[in-house]
Amino acid sequence: MADFDGPDGKELTDHQDAKKNYDRLVRQKGLYTSNEIILINFLRECYRRSYPQKDTQKTQFLNGGALVFNGANIRLNDNGYYYARWTNIQNLTLHERTGVLSGSSHASDRDQYEIYLDDAGVFLVGMCNKFAGVPFGPHTWFQSEKHAGAGNVLQRAGHLISFFDHKIHDDMQVGAFGYSPYSEKRANALLVENVPPYPSH
Numbered sequence: 723m724a725d726f727d728g729p730d731g732k733e734l735t736d737h738q739d740a741k742k743n744y745d746r747l748v749r750q751k752g753l754y755t756s757n758e759i760i761l762i763n764f765l766r767e768c769y770r771r772s773y774p775q776k777d778t779q780k781t782q783f784l785n786g787g788a789l790v791f792n793g794a795n796i797r798l799n800d801n802g803y804y805y806a807r808w809t810n811i812q813n814l815t816l817h818e819r820t821g822v823l824s825g826s827s828h829a830s831d832r833d834q835y836e837i838y839l840d841d842a843g844v845f846l847v848g849m850c851n852k853f854a855g856v857p858f859g860p861h862t863w864f865q866s867e868k869h870a871g872a873g874n875v876l877q878r879a880g881h882l883i884s885f886f887d888h889k890i891h892d893d894m895q896v897g898a899f900g901y902s903p904y905s906e907k908r909a910n911a912l913l914v915e916n917v918p919p920y921p922s923h
Contacts, residue, residue: 724756727763730770732786740786743899746842747788753840757813760921761837765790765845765864772796772912774904775855784912790866791842793897794904795828795911797856797863802832805849805862807920809835819846828906829853830863843868843898855909863911866897 726748731737733744747762754762766787772794773780790796798804809816815838828834830848837845847864850856895902904912 724759724763726751726759727766730766730785730787733788737786738789739792739900740789743786743788743791746899747791750841755813757811758839761808761811761814761845762839763921764918767918768796768798768914769794769912771916771918772914775906775910775913788899789902791898792900792902793866793868793895794902795863795865795895795906796904797850797853797861797906797911797913798917799858799913799915800862800917802849802860802862804864804917804920805832805847808837808847808862828863828865836867839898842866853906856911856913858913858915863906865895866899868896868898 726744729741729744732740734741736742751759769787769790770785771783773783808814817836817838819834819836828846828848829850831851832849834846834848837847839845844867845864846867847862849860849862851860853861853863895905904910
């Protein structure tokens with residue numbers, strides 16, 4: 723059975739609620755399969771390797787990996803590799819984002835999918851061939867969302883409420899565990915040029 727990687731500095735000190743997010747994941751460990759824990763570890767590492775789109779000098783690499791659950795829009799310089807991988811991994815609960823009240827306001831050149839994580843919302847995944855302000859070509863993007871847009875009626879209603887919350891808060895991202903200012907709608911997504919390898923366990 724896979725386990726969560728140990729906490730980074732901000733996950734230890736609770737900077738911007740990073741420790742709270744990490745501790746919540748650890749408490750909920752029993753809810754997740756090995757593949758889901760591996761995914762969560764990877765998403766945390768991507769956050770640590772990211773820098774804000776507006777930081778063109780790349781001076782502000784982030785820490786506090788569990789803050790990925792606050793909803794930052796993150797873009798990987800991977801030529802779309804992880805989009806293809808995640809949409810084909812067995813034992814991940816995956817649903818296409820389609821249908822009434824299920825639409826996405828986020829641009830994608832491929833169908834968008836939600837990866838479900840018990841008591842931790844969903845990760846919305848898409849792919850763009852290019853995107854304004856992103857200094858690389860085809861890429862996977864993802865973000866944590868509080869409610870599933872492709873779930874049952876209650877989840878879809880929650881997703882609609884989250885959309886209004888997102889607009890009321892000046893396009894702040896509404897993640898499973900909190901809010902994030904890192905949004906492509908603010909021209910300030912998080913970029914990962916040095917994409918980590920996917921962990922095997």
